[in-house]
Amino acid sequence: MQINIPRGTQDILPGTVEKWQYIENRIKDLCDRFQYNEIRTPIFEHTELFLRSVGDTTDIVTKEMYTFEDRGERSLTLRPEGTASVVRSFVENKMFGLPSQPVKLFYLGQMFRYERPQAGRFRQFVQFGVEAIGSKDPAIDAEVMALAYSVYESLGLSKLKLVVNSLGDKESRLAHREALMGHFSPSIGEFCKDCQSRLEKNPMRILDCKKDHDHPLMKSAPSILEYLNEDSKQYFEKVQAYLTALNIPYEVDSNLVRGLDYYNHTAFEIMSEAEGFGAITTLCGGGRYNGLTEELGGPEAPGIGFAMSLERLLAALQAEGIELPIEKKIDCYLVALGEEAKDYTVGLLNELRKAGFSAERDYLDRKVKGQFKAADRLQAKFVAILGEDELKENKINVKSQETGEQKQVNLDHLAAALKDFQSY
Structure with a gap:
């Protein structure tokens, strides 16, 4: 009997794997220039880690995690994303006590999500991400975005769009939460069941719904930018000023909501505008997560990071017709x-x-x-x-x-x- 590969996975064969190696080497070179050091975390973690960090209202937790019970009846989960594991390691290994701060880390490894496979999206996929933990300077936000942008530019991609938003601090988000609940409550019955459950738990997540994104109330929803307090406004203005100083083009999108609960202040995505790339244009996403280290039992250590799929990166290269300069010859x-x-x-x-x-x-x-x-x-x-x-x-x-x-x-x-x- 022939046994085939599981749905949503892929074999990366000789002739193709060289492209992956080239990209991985380019990534490692750029991380070295930006002074980000590699960290390698377990491929599975205690399920509670993702429930507490990613958020129990997210699609990842409610629909996409590969969770199993081991022989000791402990609930374990194949990692669906990288930030939670890195922050857990940061706290557990007391990296907040290192003399060099902020702690700047990168990871490159396989993640697992049970979602519908499609072009550039797999159930087992390779994700590259960085985390800068220990600084609330808006300049580090700009640096993180610059590193992500540099990866794509260094590989020859040009049809890129960086979109930024501010999710504000706790005070700003509470004010925005009340406005969103008042906006969606009268017509929440017209939305999917997920959105109905999010109304009380985290109404901002409604804005990230894929099913109801064309609903008229989505377009008229209150903008978080209208509810930013003075500190949040100044922070966001600084981030934009630094991006301008770095000559990185960007757009502000007040409807940009990252899909994980731990984000606050800066949120961003890099998208491909290449013709024929597909309906899902996002290549990379990230943002600031002040408070996550405390949630996982550590001291206050504000952080920011991003994650990008290498499969999506390869798809973008193909869409722009870019051939990597790979020479496979023997001596x-x-x-x-x-x-x-x-x-x-x-x-x-x-x-x-x-x-x-x-x-x-x-x-x-x-x-x-x-x-x-x-x-x-x-x-x-x-x-x-x-x-x-x-x-x-x-x-x-x-x-x-x-x-x-x-x-x-x-x-x-x-x-x-x-x-x-x-x-x-």
């Missing part, structure tokens, strides 16, 4: 003529690899013509041909596949000869 292919020569290439191949070359030989007992074809398929820069006569004379013929130049060298000096060839 040398060993062609052997005769049994003794074939036996000798086993050790010779290992010597080349130890010397730092990517090298390969035939394992299917091909004829000479077949071995040369194999070298072409692997895009070998050089072919080294060893026959019985050459073996007796301790010689080997080296041919450049690019120029056609060929010369005979001492068999013991093949690695040095390849280096000389490459230096021309």
Whole structure:
């Protein structure tokens, strides 16, 4: 019986995985420049972590988490997002006591959500995110957005749109909450069941509903910007001023609501405006989450971060027709003529690899013509041909596949000869 891959997952095969590696290396390079250090957290956590941090009214918690009970009857959940785990680790490992503050971290790993698979969206997906914890300076908000924007720009994407909003502080959100409840209450029966339950728990989440986004009351809903107190207004104005100083174009969208309960103050999304990208244009989202460390048992340590899906990033590259500059070539292919020569290439191949070359030989007992074809398929820069006569004379013929130049060298000096060839 053939067993197929689970729905919503994918095999990333050779030929494609190199694109992932290229992107991952670019991300790590940018994080190094911005001074964000990598953190790796468990792939599953106690379910309570996500209930307390992400919020029990979110789609992630109510519909999308992969939750199971282990043999000790503990409820565990495959991580659906990265921030909760990073903040849990920040608190548990007392990183708030480190001399260097704020603590700037990045993660790159698999997340799991049970949602309907579609283009660029999977049930198991790879997410890159950063968290800067320990500063309430609006300049760090701008830096986080700049890092996210730099990832896309450095890969050649140009059809981008950064959208920002302020969700305000606790006082501002309470005032906005009352206004939203008064706005939606008279007609809440016209909305989906999720929105009806959100009215009392978190009415701002109604604005994020995918089912009722075209309802007329959505467009006329009170804007959070109308309810920002003076401190929240000044904070948001500073963030915008810093984005301008960084020459990052942006738009303010008062209806932007991030889908997680822990956000406050700055919220943002980066979208693709590439033709044919699809109805869901969001590439990346993030925001500030002051109060989350306290919720998870730590001291006050305001934070901000973002998360981006690598699958969505790859889809955006495809939509803009961008080919990554990936060169998959090997340095040398060993062609052997005769049994003794074939036996000798086993050790010779290992010597080349130890010397730092990517090298390969035939394992299917091909004829000479077949071995040369194999070298072409692997895009070998050089072919080294060893026959019985050459073996007796301790010689080997080296041919450049690019120029056609060929010369005979001492068999013991093949690695040095390849280096000389490459230096021309």
